[in-house]
Amino acid sequence: MASEPRDEFVYACALDDLREDGRRVVSRPGTPLAVFYHEGEVFATDNRCPHMGFPLAEGSVDEGVLTCHWHHARFELSCGDTFDPWADDVQTYPTEVRDGDVYVGPRPAPDEPPADHWAGRLEDGLERNLALVVAKSVIGLEDAGVPPAEVVETGIAFGARYREAGWGPGVTVLTAMANVLSDLRAEDRRRALYQGLVRVADDCAGEPPRFDQEAFGARDVSYDRLKSWFRENVEVRDADGAERVLRTAIANDCSDARLAEMLAAAATDHRYLNAGHTLDFVNKACEALDTVGWDRAEAVLPSLVRGLATADRAEERSSWRQPVNLASMLEATFAELDELVAAGESKTWSAPEGFAETLRADDPETVFSALTSAIADGATVDELAGEVAYAAGTRVARFATVNEFSDWNTVHHTFTYANALHRLARRTGARELYRGVFDAATNVYLDRFLNTPPAPLPEMPEGDGDSETHLDELLSAFDVEGEVNAAGRHAAHFLDRGGDPARLRERLGRGLLREDAGFHAFQSLEAGFGQAELRDDPEEVRTLCVAVARYLAAHFPTRREREQTFTIASRLHRGEKIHES
Known part of the structure; x- marks a missing residue:
């Protein structure tokens, strides 16, 4: 305390008065302080409990422990450190007694830069699944100038490590929100990161971590052989063997596109794995690495392997065998795939008029014939995946609400699968992805x-x-x-009146982020935004925006608990008194 400049200390109260009352509240510019007399010493803290802002002067002190009476957060009085990690530490201030009066000194320099403090708190929030801590950390990190990509990297690394089942919904939501940040209002970008991070924390809560396999020592294995080994291990559901092969490919410095191709090939060796989620997870992991850097591939991509090896395979379902044996029809088509691709190698294809309607035909032979003809005429995976994605989006836009509510997810899964396929096709162009085109079209x-x-x-x-x-x-x-149809109508009519699609995306994002939205709602918004961005036809953009609006409206409103938590964190950050109106 002697090192503090004396003229920066401010008068608090008379020592005798403090000794008699036990505590006093002192108004310091910008910060209300609580001053305590305890066991013959004088202590000063910020009067706002760091958990939710309740006045600490209304708490109690016993044996050197300050307890807030609102949620019973406890703090070591002399240094402010908390016994309860969900509460944060409270700021303490130096004190002096001069001629019978108490003075409080300036706030000491922090022990660590704000960016480091909030990065540590974000880790705490993820580890303990504390939504309020996550929200405060996201806000603190942005104010400290930390780029969103670094915040996303923390969440992706945590989710990929601390979930034995591997890549899951939480990291998918976080990646989806990172993808749409530029579409959102500045104040909603914090909400988007918060929503993704709390989903990561929730996914990992109570789960054991993943334990890594090691890469093979060999460094001269060809890519083609590694790809073959990887697919074979996934085929026989040997996740450990497949992980070692994948790690070897990463250690051998395989390119980003080749790693994506290896994963996508295994994800399309069987039909429509896990209702489309498996391929979507592969795509999202690649997109996550686009954000955080492909130098993190070793930490991220192996988290996909267990899901690939254990996935449900659609050809084992009755719906793909009866009343029409779609799986057998596809097997016969795939046997001719190399010949079809060879026939189209020197050709340029463009979708004929009505092609999207053909893909929604009631006869699978009509659909498959249109696709095989397109391949023979030079259609790329990218081109066909884009057409099928639009057909799938139209199914959502025109979903009949007389169906069971759960059927929203049936059309949703097809759309997000087709979107993932389209994104991967643009990344790799791998021939195996033609099979995914047929899978999406089948659905x-x-x-x-x-x-x-x-x-x-x-x-x-x-x-x-x-x-x-x-x-x-x-x-x-x-x-x-x-209000499903009303939402679709307002989205369409905004565009019809000449509204900027960017404004509509911003408003749809705002609507999503204030809700306790489920996993599929985040997927739906991001896939719709992504597909609309790739299209020049205003009618297609309109249909996709209607699809997003109708899907969200079907699942809103919710309790909005996550928004309440985020609002509390924002108000605390602004210094507002949460316990008062």
Whole structure:
């Protein structure tokens, strides 16, 4: 204390008064302080409990422990360190007694830079699944100037390590939110990272960590052999063997595209693994590495292997065998795939008029014939995957609400699978992904009854109108259960009135981030945004935005508990008193 400049200390109270009362509240510019007399000594802390801001002067002190009476967070009085990690440490201040008066000194320099402090707290929040700590950390890290990619990297690394089953919904949501950050309002970007990170924490809560296999010592194995080994180990469901091969490929400095190709090939060796989630996870892991850096591939990609090796295979389901043996039809088609690709090598293809409608035909032979003809005419995986993704998105946009509520997820899974396929096709162009095109198209066919009768796309509005009104009405539709068609109509009419699609994406993102949205809602928004971004046809963009709006409206409103927690963290950060109106 002697090192503190005396003229920076401020008067607090008379020592006799403090001794009699035990505590006093002192107003210091910007910071209310609580001053305590305990066991013959004087102590000063920030009067705001770091957990939720309750006045610590209304707490109690016993045996050197300050306890907040709101949630019973406890602090070591002399240094402010908490006994309860969910509460954070409270700031303490130096004190002096001069001529019978108590003075409180300036806030000491922090022991660590704010960025380091909040990075450590984010780790604590993830480890203990503490949403409020995660929210405060996201806000603190942004204010400390930490780039979003570094925050995402913390969450991806944690989720990939501390979940024995490997890559899961939490890291998928976090990656999806990282992908759409540029579409959001500045104040919602914090919410997006928070939503993703709390999903990671929840996924890992109570789970054992993954234990790594090691790469083989060989460093001269060809890529083709490694790819073959990897697929064979996944085929026989040997996750450990497959992981060692993948790690060897990474150690052999295989390119990003080749690593993605290896994973995508294994994910399409069987049909529509785990209702499409497996391929989507492969794509999201690659996109996560685009954000955090492919030098983290060794920490991230092996988390996919168990899911690949243990996945449910759609050809084992009755729906793919009866009443039409779709699996056998696909096997016969795949036997000709090399010949079809060879026939189209020197050709350039463009989708004929009505191709998307053909992909939604009621006859699988019609669908498969259109695809095989397209390949023979030079259609790339990228081109066909984009067409199938749009057909799948149309199924969502025209989902009939007379169906069971759970059927929303059936059309949703097809759409997000097709989106993942399209993204991977743009990344690798691997020939094996043609099989994924057929898988997605098969599901578009199987989903046909969920468009019976098809919900009509919103008609063009008549007369003049204000596009902005539809943005407000869209959020209002999310506030009322069952306003599915109204939400789709407002999204469409905003665009019809000349509204900027970027504004619509921003508003849809706001609607999502205030909810306790489920995994699929985050997927749906990100896939819809991604597919719309790749299209020049305004009608296709319109349909995809209708799909997103209708899907979200079907699942809103929720309790909004996560938003309440985030709001509390924001108010604490601004110094507001949470316990007061």
